[in-house]
Amino acid sequence: MKYTTEEICKKYDTADGIKQTWLSKVKELFQYTMPDRDNFNKPAAGAESQNYQDNREELFTSAGEQAVNEFVNKMQEVLCPIQQKWIELEAGYLFKENIREAVNKELAKITDIANEFKNVSNFDEAFSEFCYDVFAGTGCLLTMPGTQLGPLVFRAIPLKEYCIEESVNGDVEAVYRKFSMKAERIKYQWNIKEDKEFSGDDKDREVQILECTYKDLDKGTYVYLVLNYGEKKEILRQEYRTNPFTVLRWNKAAGELYGRGVxxxxxxxxxxxxxxxxxxxxxxxxxxxxxxxxxxxxxxxxxxxxxxxxxxxxxxxxxxxxxxxxxxxxxxxxxxxxxxxxxxxxxxxxxxxxxxxNEGSKNLTATEVNARLNELRNNLGSVFGRLIRFQTDLVRRIIDILIITGILAENESGQSFDITKIDNLTYRIKINSPISRQLKLAEAQDIIGVVQIFSGMDPSGAMLSRIIKKDDALPYLAELLGMPARFIYTKEETAQIDQQQAMAAQAQQEAAVQADIGAANAKALGKAGANIMELAAERQQ
Structure with a gap:
């Protein structure tokens, strides 16, 4: 399933026409909440597009600007906290239970590498810019391979430049981005080796670029294209196992293409x-x-x-x-x-x-903190599935690039990690972000509540032991409460510890028995010796 350059340009024109029907309200929102970030009224290219423009003359309150800044800070805090390791992989249902622990140990090495390279990249800056568009409803993050030292390059794409297309199942399948660039920068932007060197006026010539991706259903891969939109010529074609563009639509109704933000x-x-x-x-x-x-x-x-x-x-x-x-x-x-x-x-x-x-206080009580988290969790309930889907797609893309650049090396069998098996059945992505932990905390509180009820009914704990599998429930509860998996004993380790404790207790009991026997023997010997002395004394008399 391949499209020609002309077909791609026609598909972009159709998608862009649909986006234009959404832009009037989005432009108005930018004017009231992000006037200095409003790039809809700036020139398409050239030095003028980078000049500062004051669009705040009609604003008499900063409530809108404060709202968007608080939203961006909150999303960065609860979804992708700065410089934290929120990427995690674990073995899925298709792995047998007796080998999941070993698989999880290998996956922990992969996630450590992914978290480290994410943290040293420009992800935190790009995600912040990305959230400003999510405030309006739809955000787009481009993730591409970089150098060996910096293999991950993230770029937040302005809402003005791109339009999207859905698949039959409602996922964002195709993304089209149109923008202008000087001709001399094209080969450096995509590391293209050309025979032709731009000279004279060609260096400063503005070229309309159409950067897009779509899914090849025959191969199951994503085709990444860079086109000269004006001349309808192909500049670059690459194929990836994951989509370079990761799109988040905040909330939408059935049949809508773009999201509606807060x-x-x-x-x-x-x-x-x-x-x-x-x-x-x-x-x-x-x-x-x-x-x-x-x-x-x-x-x-x-x-x-x-x-x-x-x-x-x-x-x-x-x-x-x-x-x-x-x-x-x-x-x-x-x-x-x-x-x-x-x-x-x-x-x-x-x-x-x-x-x-007490929102101005720096020292909040535990009740206030818990109430804020519960309020945020309830408000995000309708969009939580979309947030998790965005993060899982982003994690797939990060791991895919680390494989492409050779950061994730082959294993002992000579095979690299199969990115296609991150399907929540073979390998499952766990997002260890604050909002995810808050949802786990709610489940943990339910378990703790049941334990407290049964403990109150039977303080001896006999009823609790007959109903609840403590060996399974306690490690799961520790994980829900935020304890890292590497600090929780596995079933095999627990069985080994129990065996060692049993052997130690048995050895201690045997030592106590031997001590009792020795004491009894000594007492008997002492009595025998005393009797002999008495007999000897009687004979002497």
């Missing part, structure tokens, strides 16, 4: 708050209305109605009437009647900002 939910609240602030400042200015100064002559033809302006009319007969206000309605605007504090709280709550009391 920013769209609070957009009207932000606009209302901005309007209240704007007209409140205008009303404040007109508390000091324009003045009339009585003087000889008629009313000036240039009547100025700006606050504190001076307009000369008539002749002043006395000093008391020298200066008079032009009008004074006596009306005062009370902004509290619009409940601006409630608007601000609604904006923060819907964008997962801190909404509990």
């Amino acid at each position: 920013g769209l939910t609070v957009l009207n609240d932000i606009k209302t708050l901005n309007m209240i602030k704007r007209y409140g400042l205008m009303a404040l200015a007109y508390i000091f209305p324009p003045m009339l100064v009585k003087e000889d002559g008629l009313l000036s033809a240039k009547l100025d109605l700006t606050p504190m302006a001076m307009n000369y009319v008539g002749t002043a007969e006395d000093l008391s009437a020298l200066i008079q206000p032009l009008f004074n309605s006596g009306y005062k605007i009370d902004l509290e009647q619009y409940r601006t504090l409630e608007l601000q709280q609604d904006i923060k709550r819907n964008t997962y900002g801190n909404t509990l009391p």
